[in-house]
Amino acid sequence: MNSRTVLSADQSRAARALLNWSRVRLAAKANLSEMAISDLENGFSKSRPHNIAAIRKAFEDAGIVFTVEGTPSLLARSEGDSGLAADNRQWRRREKKG
DSSP states (O other): OOGGGOOOHHHHHHHHHHHTOOHHHHHHHHTOOHHHHHHHHHTSSOOOHHHHHHHHHHHHHTTEEEOTTSOEEEOOOOTTOOTTTSOHHHHHHHHHHO
């Protein structure tokens, strides 16, 4: 198993908290169902490697870096990137308009 298919429930919750993302938003960014996110974070079932890879990619595309110890951290963003400042309600409104 490589690092692209390893992600714990704690790492996912911490990364979502850093980004201020709901499970719904993460699911949309990873092109997965909210149930897939819930299953990973609640430990109900073993997540499929391609689901974990999709979740990690969504986090990494948003600027999350997973350290060697496994701790997620957020990369500095450019001044023009306001994506992290928007809360989930604003994100949903933008998605409906466009």
